[in-house]
Amino acid sequence: MANQVRDVVIMGTGPAGLTAAIYTGRTNLKPLVIDGVQPGGQLMITSEIENFPGFPSGIRGPELMDKFREQAARFDVEFALGNVREVDLSRKPFCLYLDDEREVLTRSLIIATGANARWLGLPSEEQYRGRGVSACATCDGFFFRDSEVFVIGGGDTAMEEALFLTRFARHVTVVHRRNEFRASKIMSLRAEKNEKISVELNQVVEEILGDGRKVTGIRLKNVVSGESNTHSCDGVFIAIGHSPNSGLFEGQLDIDEYGYIETAGSSSVTSVQGVFACGDVQDYTYRQAITAAGSGCKSALDAERYLESIR
Known part of the structure; x- marks a missing residue:
């Protein structure tokens, strides 16, 4: 992966990250999705979900995430097991260093690393x-x-x-x-x-x-x-709060006092051009699977428009 420059890399495989993968995959951007420390996100420890549209009888969290992943895999999405230990957003293309010493270069980055309940x-x-x-x-x-x-x-x-x-x-x-x-x-x-x-x-x-x-x-x-x-x-x-998984981006992106990545208006655009954030890592209000999926869609569309602008 070190010699190949990706159009888009997605960090995280919860509802936000996998929705972004589906959308960018369908537009032939051939995204690389990095699983992270908890593949599937917080829904992997959710026993039953009854408020996600399309499942009138409810669905188990891990089963729902399996369906997300299966759908993403249809669209030429590549998955990489592992965790990002360091990122360099000061250079173009951006560079991600994985914990197994691999390096990934990308023109755009979608951050969907989520948040963990305390x-x-x-x-x-x-x-x-x-x-x-x-x-x-x-x-x-x-x-x-x-x-x-x-x-x-x-x-x-x-x-x-x-x-x-x-x-x-x-x-x-x-x-x-x-x-x-x-x-x-x-x-x-x-x-x-x-x-x-x-x-x-x-x-x-x-x-x-x-x-x-x-x-x-x-x-x-x-x-x-x-x-x-x-x-x-x-x-x-x-109910003692959440901790956004944004530590890798401290000093590189604008992050609020609670650790959430700041985005411009209703978009997923961060303070670094070409970097987008979606899901619970930037949503301190709703923190639902359905809103995370929606923001994943926005980040994919924002990334696609950015890539068009630099071609």
């Missing part, structure tokens, strides 16, 4: 992820009808998740490690006024409890008194 780091959290532990109420709230659920976090994201879950859950408890929320006043008031929401302040999660198959409870520890208490519940939603 987790608590508990072994029990990992054990029950997808079996009662979630980081996305919009994705999984439907499965908790008439249930008792806990939301962990104290910012606007936690308040939004809690309010959304009241559409389904019987009761929602918000747990925060400090004695007051970090959320904006308006979001905090909305949560506090909702009769289906209660709060546990000065509490941290010691362990998520289960029967081996699913979540059955949660153990909290009071950071002031040191006392621990166990509560029964059916689900635990972790």
Whole structure:
């Protein structure tokens, strides 16, 4: 790959990256798609998806990503296993250095490296992820009808998740490690006024409890008194933020204070001509599979227009 200059390289194989691959492949740009550390993105750890159009009975996350990949492969898309360890956007063509020492040269680059939900780091959290532990109420709230659920976090994201879950859950408890929320006043008031929401302040999660198959409870520890208490519940939603996978581009692209790559207006155009960003690495608002796919389409169209302009 070192001697060949690609028209377009796509970093990432989630909904954004694979949609970009489908579009650029169909226009005969022969894209190279680099899988990254988590091929398929966050949907690979999503058990059931019921809100992606075209699947009235729902579909498992890994199955959906397999279909994305199969469709992309129809259009002369080349896939490269591996991870990009370094990029050089100061030169043309751009140069990507893979972790197996390969180098890739490209005239345009589509960044679809996604974002990772922040987790608590508990072994029990990992054990029950997808079996009662979630980081996305919009994705999984439907499965908790008439249930008792806990939301962990104290910012606007936690308040939004809690309010959304009241559409389904019987009761929602918000747990925060400090004695007051970090959320904006308006979001905090909305949560506090909702009769289906209660709060546990000065509490941290010691362990998520289960029967081996699913979540059955949660153990909290009071950071002031040191006392621990166990509560029964059916689900635990972790809402302590996301970390965009943008570290490779620090100092080379404009990145906001939260780590999201900045794009111009409603486009996928970044601060470096010929570099485009799509999906969760630049979307701090929606973070849904369908919006990621849509932004992947935009990045492909933007890249195609850019390549036409430099020919």
